[in-house]
Amino acid sequence: MRVITVGLGARSYDVLIEDGLLDRAGEHLARFTTGRPFIVIADETVAKAQWPRLKAALDSSGIDSDLITLPAGESTKSWAQLEYLLDELLLREVERSDHIIALGGGVIGDLVGFAASILKRGCHFVQIPTTLLSQVDSSVGGKTAINARAGKNMIGSFHQPSLVLIDPTVLDTLDPREVRAGYAEVVKYGLISDPAFFGWCEDEGHRLLAGDSDARAHAIGTSVAAKAAIVGEDERETSGRRALLNLGHTFGHALEAETGFSSTLLHGEGVAAGMALAFRFSAAQGLCPAEDAARVTEHLRAMGLPHDLDSAHVSASGATLVAHMLHDKKRTGGTLPFLLAKGIGQTFLDKTVDLKDVEAFLDADRKG
């Protein structure tokens, strides 16, 4: 088993990674028992696929449990579902000293984490992420949120889990497209600051997507270790270090907005195309060697991920996409901070980008 500690003083916690960990979850959760049942929250799809395994594990450790199910999908990160969840937790008399358990992907993790941060002024929670994206990113680091009319993740808190249990075998029941989309977030760690890991992705990424256990463990462990180090340094995204985790997200969100945040382009797919665009824009600005931008594009293409506007199913102009970026950040003009690269593993925050250059780049990149 790999154990990675997120070092945050008194709020430090471990991320455990091991095949089959879900079936042994009771052993790791037993220390949190208070005499009341553990409340597990999952969406209807994950409840069908994974709850029987977790329930059996808790039963075999003599731990009582109860399940709350919510609808699957991004629209569950809403005031209405938050209210429903909080009422259900209060009905079950959850106390501040209790741990509630988020069993699911980013939607359930973000919603349950936020509920935990405000229930009776804060209770504890454990993350058991069931998608590759949540295993390598959203379950670690304590960002919690729901969506608002004004935009995604606009209402939330920083509330760290007490433990994260990652069982890569849960990915076996996931739609391969979801796994591929989550893989974009794995590649991201190589592109931010670890060129050797990007090289590993080029050589071995296909094994991960094929479900190879060693490749999955290596990719998840390397990603979580990178994220834990960044969160330990900049928990609340104040120094700029944690902001590097948003590589590809400004371009990617514009593509997601243009495709209506729909299944046309999954979040991870938007991030993949966004990272390729960020590297090619960096190259076009003379910041990054063109060969590095080409390597990034080629790897994402080879892995079956979107890597340009066409493969992201976006036909909008550069001006329309920049308007989406400004809307996303609640700006009406001026400039935006962009995560650009001096090369593979050398991402940096650039606050001097001229949006006219971004527009012209996007139009030229399509004509390619």
Ligand code: GLY
């Ligand atoms: N997913 C970005 C972050 O946790 O900061």
